[in-house]
Amino acid sequence: MLLLSACSGTSSDSPSGSAGGDAALGSAALVVAQGGLGDESYNDLAYKGFQQGLTDNGLEGTPIESDDVVGQGEQILRRAGDEGLGVVVDLEYSHAEVLPTVAADYPNTDWVLVNAEAAGDNVASVLFQEQEGSYLAGALAALQTVNTSDPKINADKVIGVIGGTQSTGIDKFLVGFIQGARDTDPSVKVLTAYSNDFADPTKGQQLAQSMFEQGADIVYAVAGGTGAGVIQAAKDAGHYAIGVDANQDGVAPGSVLTSMLKKTDVAVETVLKSYADGSFPGGTTINLGLAEDGVGLSDFQYTKDAIGQATIDKVDALKQKIIDGDIKVWNVVEQGYPDYYSGN
Amino acid sequence: MTSAPTQSAPVEPDPTPAGDPPLQRILIATGRVARHAGLPVVIALLVGAVVLLATGNDPIAVYGRLATEAFGTPSRINATLAATTPILFTAIAAAFAYRAGVFTVGVEGSFVLGGLTAAVIGANMGGFPPVVAVILPLLGATLAGGLVAAVPAVLRAVWSVDEVVTTLMFNFIVAGLAGWAVQSFFQERGQANSATAYVAENAELPALAPPGQTSWALIIGLLLLIGYAVWMRRSTLGFEFRAVGSAPRFSTAQGLRVRTVLLTALLGAGLIGGLGGGSHALGIVHRYSEGFSASFGFTGIAIALLARFNPIGILVGAILFGALNAAGATVQLFINLPVQLIDILEGTVMIFAVAVFAFPRLSKRWAARSERRRP
CATH class of the missing domain: 3.40.50.2300 (Response regulator)
Incomplete structure (x- = not known):
């Protein structure tokens, strides 16, 4: 749903139009999941989308890694809230229970949980089929x-x-x-x-x-x-x-x-874009399946003839x-x- | 058998004179800890500074930021103490065994199985009275931790099988067992990765200053630390621990209960590790999931060696590593700092802690060797 609207791309091709009008746009953080950056997979893909999202929307942001991301989750999220960050994207599934309580304490920050579902008006969850x-x-x-x-x-x-x-x-x-x-x-x-x-x-x-x-x-x-x-x-x-x-x-x-x-990069990028647009999908779970083009097969670039x-x-x-x-x-x-x- | 022999001690902690008043002894011990632990920490900071300079960062600024992130505000101190709690347990567990000269590396396994046990029992505690709901999971966790250590303990005490190998192997067995158990029996539906159900609310160890995460688990850990200090000093078995650790052959000749000491050392470390895992499950994570232990068992080993088993040293060391863990993550909000720098700092402290520890023994051995060569 979200991706479709992003792909249609009619609303805001001029970044200054939306971002400039909203002076209170805070910076972003990406909480990296177990495995860390450099996994050439889930985390790296999400980070790629995160960076793209920052560039496209003129946002400032940083990734946060921890060796103990399970146990340290809540304190990291709260610290991000304390700093008044605009949007925090959390890639770690085990934060599903912690995130809603933190999000409730920091209503001015938007929160995104990828790969798991969390409740809250200022929380958007992203699930892949x-x-x-x-x-x-x-x-x-x-x-x-x-x-x-x-x-x-x-x-x-x-x-x-x-x-x-x-x-x-x-x-x-x-x-x-x-x-x-x-x-x-x-x-x-x-x-x-x-x-x-x-x-x-x-x-x-x-x-x-x-x-x-x-x-x-x-x-x-x-x-x-x-x-x-x-x-x-x-x-x-x-x-x-x-x-x-x-x-x-x-x-x-x-x-x-x-x-x-599994287009984690597109998902993160899109969520950042909607945050910058002021259309953050808080309180919803974004289900990305075949219909949303969130998952799918590649285009058989090298195997078309063999298949x-x-x-x-x-x-x-x-x-x-x-x-x-x-x-x-x-x-x-x-x-x-x-x-x-x-x-x- | 009036005093433990101190010559050529493999794991001899410095005793403080028992006659002095407690405060003075604490000060003496703190001074010693600073001396022993100071060097590894300073070397680690220097190595870190080189890495920072090489990557175009200002070491002073980064270290300053780390310090504020660790201790700058009450909530940051809270975060540091929360990160301190699990490694306080594992450090006590390691020190407990090492005092008897038993080098277990199996606390990690006990911590993991203890955590899983407490999480599973804790999830079924709904409706139980609050105190029972906490004590039952912790009891189960402690027993589970002891269970992990039981086989290596018997092998070591009865057949003198090297405990480093057996306890290390048991870590792998436990890791596999825990994963399989979660997958087969305790997996919570709707969770994408291996994770048990959340523990019942009355089974959680309450936070000391909500919303901070430091919980009653820290109090349990501190009580355990005091218990460890008193037991080592005041009990007969505690004395025998130190004697056996210092000179096992001499102790056997003296008629000390060497076998009991070895058995107790390994089992005790397992029990403490299990309690640590249980406290971590009920106090912080509130479930068992993949990544439950960030190698806390091994960090505990480093802290125990850094502290030379001294209780105050253990506390200081645990806070140091806790601060690095807590601040190392959140400092990335302000400085573009890879988490690997924290790994380098911790790793360097560990290496030099062990090196500083081993150096007197090595030099003694060299001295002995050169003496032998002399005609």
């Missing part, structure tokens, strides 16, 4: 794994997915992927594994190699920096990886079938069905585990 994009990735993989005219595809109807850690937040991706594959072709086997590390490419490479040896030809990596190793393994073995969060198609052109984009237009059209049709509500994608965070996947 990662399972929807993962469903499309699973459907695409199930369609492609039988496309044996592609030299990167073997005869076995096996695909794989590697999670960074076993948590519902990650299994949300995994289950969406598995559902997409099952719905498309029930005879496709989906291998699963966890790297238990978001920053270990070597482990990602080993896990992916092992999956390729078991007959897989497409492996989806939902494991931050660990995914770099999965992509490397796919390149070495002459198979495919599927990237996550950012567009990783160009990391190894032709070896990354697609990337499941073929027919398959791309099928995936597009599935996307439309999810947007229309004809396909319900399982959300592990809200619904728990489905009977076809128990989280192991």
Whole structure:
């Protein structure tokens, strides 16, 4: 919803018009989640959007990192409130209970929680429907794994997915992927594994190699920096990886079938823009799914020919069905585990 | 057995003369702590200053800002003390074991399992009377912490299995166990990442000065610190701890209860670590989640060594590291300072704390070696 209005971009292309009129516009802060900056994934992507948002709207702002972001959360947020900051974007999910009380004590500051939901008139929450994009990735993989005219595809109807850690937040991706594959072709086997590390490419490479040896030809990596190793393994073995969060198609052109984009950068950028516009969506939860273009597949820049237009059209049709509500994608965070996947 | 032998002591803390009045002893101890801990801290600040200069920052300005962010206003002192609380517990736990010459690194595991236990029990305390609702989770946490240490304790005391290895391994086991337990049994629906339900309101350790986060957990930690000081000084077992820590063979020959001491040291560290985790769960985080412990068990080791197990030194060291943690985060609101600088400062203090600690022993060993070489 929010993103759509931003994309239409009719309201304020002149920054001076809105920002100049509001002299009380305070500065911004970005509370970085566990893992810290430099994760080449969630935090870095959000930071990129944060910086872009600052530049576009003439705001001042700074990121805040802490080694103990879980325990220190409340004092950091309160300090930001004490300083009279205009808007604080919090990327750490574990602050969901703390943030509303802090926000209530600092009504003049706007608060944004990403990846979790928090209540409050001056709080906006941003949630991503990662399972929807993962469903499309699973459907695409199930369609492609039988496309044996592609030299990167073997005869076995096996695909794989590697999670960074076993948590519902990650299994949300995994289950969406598995559902997409099952719905498309029930005879496709989906291998699963966890790297238990978001920053270990070597482990990602080993896990992916092992999956390729078991007959897989497409492996989806939902494991931050660990995914770099999965992509490397796919390149070495002459198979495919599927990237996550950012567009990783160009990391190894032709070896990354697609990337499941989670546009944290766009979300943060857009929230900052609406804050600067004076249209901060306080009290609402922004759900960014396929319909809002908050998640989705990349545009197959290097793999268009290998996939073929027919398959791309099928995936597009599935996307439309999810947007229309004809396909319900399982959300592990809200619904728990489905009977076809128990989280192991 | 009138006095503990002090020669070639591997972990001998400086005793203060018991005859002096308490205040004077506190002053003497503080002076010693300043002497031992001062050097590592000064070196760390110098290293940090070099890094700051190299990255185009003014060290004086940054340090000044850090100081104000740590102690500048009552609310900042509150934040510092809140950050001090968990590492106060882990430092006491480490010091407790090290006094007996037992080098456990397993406090981290006890802290984590204690935190999980308290969070799970605390979430089910709705409707219980307030005091019970707090004591039950803390009791469970303490026992859980002791449980983590039980196997290494028995292995060490009975079969002399090296406790560094076993306790380190148990940290990994606990980390895996806690993650699996949350995932399988205690995961709160609607939470994207591993996290248990919020503890019941009556199970929270109340804040001392709301909205600041410093809670009754700090009081528990301080009482524990006093208990540690008194116990080491006044109890027979406390004396045996120091004797065994100073000279294990001599103690065996003297008929001291070496096995009991080793067992108590490891179990005690586990129990204290567990209580620390429980207090952190009920006082600050109010649940167990991924990232519950920011390696507090290991920071505790550094503080214990920095303080040479002296209670006052432990308190000062915990406040120092707490201040770095609290101020290190919020200072970024004002100065474009990467959090890694705080890591460098803490790491340098730790390294030099251990180095300063080991230096007298090394020089003694060198001296002994060169003496042996002499014809």
